[in-house]
Amino acid sequence: MRIGIVCPYSWDVPGGVQLHIRDLAEHLLREGHEVSVLAPADDDTPLPPYAVSAGRAVAVPYNGSVARLNFGFLTAARVRRWVHDGDFDVLHIHEPATPSLSVLTCWLAQGPMVATFHTSIPRSRWLVALYPMLQSALEKISARIAVSEYARRTFVEHLGGDAVVIPNGVDVGFFADAEPRPEWQGGTIGFLGRIDEPRKGLPVLMKALPRIVAAHPDTRLLVAGRGDEEEAVAGLPEDVRDRVEFLGMVSDEDKARLLRSVDLYVAPNTGGESFGIILVEALSAGAPVLASDLDAFAQVLDGGEAGQLFANEDPDALATAAIKLLGDPERRAELRERGRRHVRRFDWSTVGADILSVYETVTDGAASVAPDERPGWRARLGLAARDVPAGKEDRPS
Incomplete structure (x- = not known):
C-alpha cells in the first residue's frame, strides 16, 4: 500500500x-x-x-x-x-x-x-x-x-x-531491552520534558524535591530536556541544587537507558495532555511511574493500577507519594510488573x-x-x- x-x-x-x-x-x-x-x-x-x-x-x-x-x-x-x-x-x-x-x-x-x-x-x-x-x-x-x-x-x-x-x-522491546547506565542508577528519580514549558510540571517537582531529599538524602533527580537549567533550580535551597543533574537533550537510545536506570519516573504534568506517551515508554522500560492524576494519565495507567497517581499541581502530594515509593522496593517491584503486563496493548x-x-x-x-x-x-x-x-x-x- x-x-x-x-x-x-x-x-x-x-x-x-x-x-x-x-x-x-x-x-x-x-x-x-x-x-x-x-x-x-x-x-x-x-x-x-x-x-x-x-x-x-x-x-x-x-x-x-x-x-x-x-x-x-x-x-x-x-x-x-x-x-x-x-x-x-x-x-x-x-x-x-x-x-x-x-x-x-x-x-x-x-x-x-x-x-x-x-x-x-x-x-x-x-x-x-x-x-x-x-x-x-x-x-x-x-x-x-x-x-x-x-x-x-x-x-x-x-x-x-x-x-x-x-x-x-511504542516499540516496547526497544525500551525493555535497553541497557541501564550505572551512573544513572541508585536512588534516582527521572524526568523527561521541556524544562521551560510550565505544563510539563517540572516546577511542581522542584517544589517537592526538598522534602524528598530530606527523607532520602541520597536521592538524585535526573532531568532530560532543553531549557534554562539555572532558572529551573533557582527556587531550590543551595544544599538541594547539587541533587539535580541536567542531561540536556538525549538520544532515543539514552532515553531508553535512562528509563531503564531510574528507581522512579515522575510525570508531574499539569494539563494539556491527551495521552502521555512518556508514561508508556517508562512502563515499557520497567520504570515505576508516579504521575499527576490528569484524566489522560489515569487512563494510560489503568486508573492507577499500572502506576501511582498524585493530586495534580500539589507538590506536597507528589513528595509524600515519592517518599513512600522510594522507601518501598516491594511496591516499586509490584508497579514494574503491573506496568510490563499493561503496556503490551500499546506495542x-x-x-x-x-x-x-x-x-x-x-x-x-x-x-x-x-x-x-x-x-x-x-x-x-x-x-x-x-x-x-x-x-x-x-x-x-
Whole structure:
C-alpha cells in the first residue's frame, strides 16, 4: 500500500505527534508498505529517507505550548506536488484542525483520507469559530482516529461526528531491552520534558524535591530536556541544587537507558495532555511511574493500577507519594510488573495493525465506487491544467 502521512508540526523540534508519526512510518515500512511523510522542516534539518520537507515553519502559541506550523501559497504548491507525485492509496492526516499542512492537504486532495486527532483541550472558542472554515476540509475525511478518549471528546465537542480510539504506539522491546547506565542508577528519580514549558510540571517537582531529599538524602533527580537549567533550580535551597543533574537533550537510545536506570519516573504534568506517551515508554522500560492524576494519565495507567497517581499541581502530594515509593522496593517491584503486563496493548504490533485496518477499510470503500463516479486525478488534487508536469497529462486516476 502507498501511504502518505502529513505531520503538521515541524520536524526540527521533536514532540509527541512527530515521534508518533516517525514510529508509525517506520513500522509501516517494516511491514512492507511504501510510506512518505510530509512535514515542515528547515533546509538544514536532517530528514529520514521517507520524509519530505514542506518548508520552514513559524512558531505559534497553541494549547499551552508553542507549535511550529507551516502555511501559505508556497506550502500549498508543495502539498499539491507531494500528493501528485506520491499517487497514494491513502492519506493519513494528523491534527487536521490545526492551521498547517494538515488542513491544506484536506483542502487540496481527494480520495481516501484518514485523520488522527491528538489534542485534548477544554472548550475552545477558537476552534468553534474556525469550524465553518474547516468544515469543507473535515467533510472529506473518510475515517477518524483519536489517540485517547480525551482527544476523541475534544473532537466530538468542537467538530461533531465521532472517532475510533487507537492509542499512541511504542516499540516496547526497544525500551525493555535497553541497557541501564550505572551512573544513572541508585536512588534516582527521572524526568523527561521541556524544562521551560510550565505544563510539563517540572516546577511542581522542584517544589517537592526538598522534602524528598530530606527523607532520602541520597536521592538524585535526573532531568532530560532543553531549557534554562539555572532558572529551573533557582527556587531550590543551595544544599538541594547539587541533587539535580541536567542531561540536556538525549538520544532515543539514552532515553531508553535512562528509563531503564531510574528507581522512579515522575510525570508531574499539569494539563494539556491527551495521552502521555512518556508514561508508556517508562512502563515499557520497567520504570515505576508516579504521575499527576490528569484524566489522560489515569487512563494510560489503568486508573492507577499500572502506576501511582498524585493530586495534580500539589507538590506536597507528589513528595509524600515519592517518599513512600522510594522507601518501598516491594511496591516499586509490584508497579514494574503491573506496568510490563499493561503496556503490551500499546506495542506497535497491536497499534499498527489497528491503524492499518482503518486504512484498508477506507481504501476498500473507495475501490467499491465505480471508476466513472470518481473525479479525475487533476480534479482530486485541485490542479489546474497549467500545474500538470510535462508528460503527466494522461496519468490515470
